[in-house]
């Protein structure tokens with residue numbers, strides 16, 4: 046029962062705008078605390094022989110409940126007016142009945158915080174603050190100087206109210222701060238991640254490459270593109286294509302070392318950054334990715350989706366700038382595609398350029414055999430070493 050209520054409260058209303066999420070979660074807590082306060086006040090006012098205030102508390106419990114319901118149903122402004130209005134009224138009545146030394150006037154600060162932490166316009170804030178100030182001054186004017194209830198000394202009442210106000214204020218500020226941090230972290234993560242694969246997105250991957258380049262960290266890059274991906278989409282559906290990309294992302298994460306970075310920089314294009322790795326290491330990582338894809342191809346709806354990739358490898362010491370490095374890896378990827386796909390190219394393009402498009406001298410024997418760029422890869426599941434190094 047309790048867990049159902051908790052789940053119901055925690056679940057955000059649908060279509061809640063991003064900027065209102067913090068408001069929703071923080072105020073829900075505060076409304077629940079105010080509701081708890083009304084419930085606690087009910088017997089206290091009975092003991093203090095203030096049946097009218099106890100009755101008012103009973104009404105406020107219902108008003109508080111309505112406020113929580115409205116807030117949960119996305120009528121957050123209405124809930125705000127209702128809860129803060131009811132708290133102002135109760136504060137006013139209690140101050141009037143028990144005098145201005147019993148500590149009820151402190152609750153005006155909670156209302157003030159409630160007004161100023163809510164996403165209200167400047168005009169509304171100013172008007173609400175002035176109205177609240179007038180209400181507070183009036184309550185002090187009409188309240189008696191000192192009222193003793195006969196049962197509880199005034200200082201105890203004051204201490205209780207001070208404690209309640211402290212708790213409300215601390216909860217309010219703590220929740221606001223915790224939620225702000227939580228959402229900021231989430232937004233930062235959303236902004237740096239690719240939603241489909243969970244890998245870094247293009248911007249974050251390039252930013253990392255830029256950082257390593259500026260710090261003069263020697264680095265190898267793998268520019269990787271899925272072969273004939275359009276055919277996967279066309280033959281098996283977009284969902285199968287998405288799932289294949291997701292599983293490639295998982296495979297990359299599982300293959301790479303702790304400090305390496307893998308990002309999805311285009312539809313079916315990935316960039317892998319290998320800091321402090323030379324060409325040999327980069328080629329072996331690329332080979333590992335190919336062999337893993339061959340031995341454990343993506344699965345979708347109970348069937349295998351055979352996938353191969355072409356990879357261009359470049360090493361930082363080959364280039365003068367990061368742009369050059371990425372372009373070199375891209376050119377090598379292009380050559381890998383051109384030579385029949387499903388292979389790694391880590392050099393040789395200059396010689397190839399000199400020799401025009403005939404690259405038979407540089408290509409591995411399988412390359413020369415396959416040669417046909419338009420055909421989908423024929424030997425899924427069989428990993429052949431197709432690495433071209435200049």
Ligand SMILES: Nc1nc2c(ncn2[C@@H]2O[C@H](COP(=O)(O)OP(=O)(O)OP(=O)(O)O)[C@@H](O)[C@H]2O)c(=O)[nH]1
Pocket residue numbers: 241270271272273274275276278282283284285286287290311312313382386
């Ligand atoms: N399912 C899915 N498809 C995507 C996504 N992003 C891009 N694509 C598709 O990927 C396909 C890429 O096609 P092409 O650029 O022709 O490349 P290809 O078919 O892989 O051929 P080659 O790269 O030459 O081997 C297009 O059909 C895009 O619609 C995505 O996030 N999900």
